[in-house]
Amino acid sequence: MKTAAVFAALAATVGALATRTESLSPRQATTGDLPIVTVRGNAFFAGQERFYIRGVAYQPGGAADAADPLVDIPSLTRDVANFKKLGINTIRVYTVDNSANHDEGMKLLADAGIYLALDANTPAFSLNRADNASLYLSYNEKYLQSLFATIDSFQGYSNLLLMINGNEVINERNNTIAAPYIKAVARDMKNYIANRGYRAIPVGYAAADVAENIVPQLEYFDCGPDAVRGDFFALNDYSWCDPSSFTISGWDQKVKRYSNYGAPIFMAEFGCITNTRQWGEIAALYSSNMTSVYSGGLAYEYSVEANGYGLVNNVNGVSTPNADFERLLAAYEATPNPSGDGGYNQNTSASACPAASDDWQVKTLLLPSMPSGAETFMKNGAGPGPGLGDVTPSQYGGETYSESQIEMDGALPTGTVSSGGSGSTSGSSSSSSASASGSAAAGRLAPDVVFLMPITIALLGVLAGMGLIF
Secondary structure, X not given: OHHHHHHHHHHHHHXXXXXXXXXXXXXXXXXXXXXXXXXXXXXXXXXXXXXOEEEEEOOOOOHHHOOOOOOOHHHHHHHHHHHHHHOOOEEEEOOOOOOOOOHHHHHHHHHOOOEEEEEOOEOOEOOEOOOHHHHHHHXXXXXXXXXXXXHHHHOOEOOEEEEEEEEOOOOOOOOHHHHHHHHHHHHHHHHHHHHOOOOOOOEEEEEEOOOOOHHHHHHHOOEOOHHHOOOEEEEEOOOOOOOOOOOOOOHHHHHHXXXXXXXXXXXXXXXXXXXXXXXXHHHHHOOOOOOOOEEEEEEOOOEOOOOOOOOEEEEOOEEEEOHHHHHHHHHHHOOOOOOOOOOOOOOOOOEOOOOXXXXXXXXXXXXXXXXXXXXXXXXXXXXXOOOOOOOOOOOEOOOEEOHHHOOOOOOOXXXXXXXXXXXXXXXOOOOOEOOOEOOOOOOOOOOOEOOOHHHHHHHHHHHHHOOOOO
């Protein structure tokens, strides 16, 4: 009987804590005629039809320019014509102005049948992966306010496909210490969406395909309770370099390796430029060889930038498609989506959390607690976004903080810690920008606070009151 009482107490406590902040009735999308895309098992669906991402990465000027392409209506109108010519259904945008109105731009996309895969970070508001101190200090309420304001700005559009909470924050074998912060950000975004009563906007991570730790990344961001799991996992994958094939590229092995994954997988970037791009990967990506695991992808990238990628040259407001564009167009035209459900897995479960190793430096399942200053956003909303103008970045970097200025809990280095700003993690893979500023995080408890700790503490109190703890 005591066991039954314990479980009853646990259920009651968890239920009470789940509603500790005001929850609103779910709100329907308000702009656009496209059906809302949802997650089922390891696939996306628009209504009853399997949804495959067929698109391009779109950030004219590059991520470092920090310009919002969705509010430049003349340029967007021009580019939508090329999107329609390509026959795509999705664009990925890396930076937006969350203080601006996007009704006109999102309607242009919706009228063309195009969804938006949106990165929530900006160059000024993102995690700083330089070291543990920088990660801790950059994960603050000012940063979360910007993320939440971006959610507020876009949640009403039915053609908002998904939101990306981080892009290639882990980009080497030795900086996986960032993983708990990435996971915490996804948790916070999902919690904010739920508490504000918005529809279930998919939130997930876009990863660099680092051979030594890509599998632990997939497992880690899919492990644990649903509240901390990613709704999808996106790969920036440049392993298919023409001339290549499904087997030469190693994509056959990736399909096998990820076949039991618990969420949709898609390629957030693809298109190796080592040789002339023939876009042979298009036929493979949308074939039955891959659709049981992958849900399409986004070619990198739309406009020609200094990094050497690009499908279109933009000069003095004139857009000229290049040979890469024409080859991609031919590849898309020759490759329809498969019929039916593509062999997706409807019944999925969470992955097991990966064990620590030399290539995976996450030694605990603890996550950083959300900064206390961000709690008010859950009930009252984030308020106006900071935008892209003359803003003070949320990242900590370039200054020196002494131990006495930060409440320590054994999670940060002792003594004086110094962090450069070169660890900024916003923007596209080929054109990230760095920024540095003071942090709003000083005085916050250090990060090793388990996600379920509030539940544990409350449960102990309940059990003690019931006389079940001796």
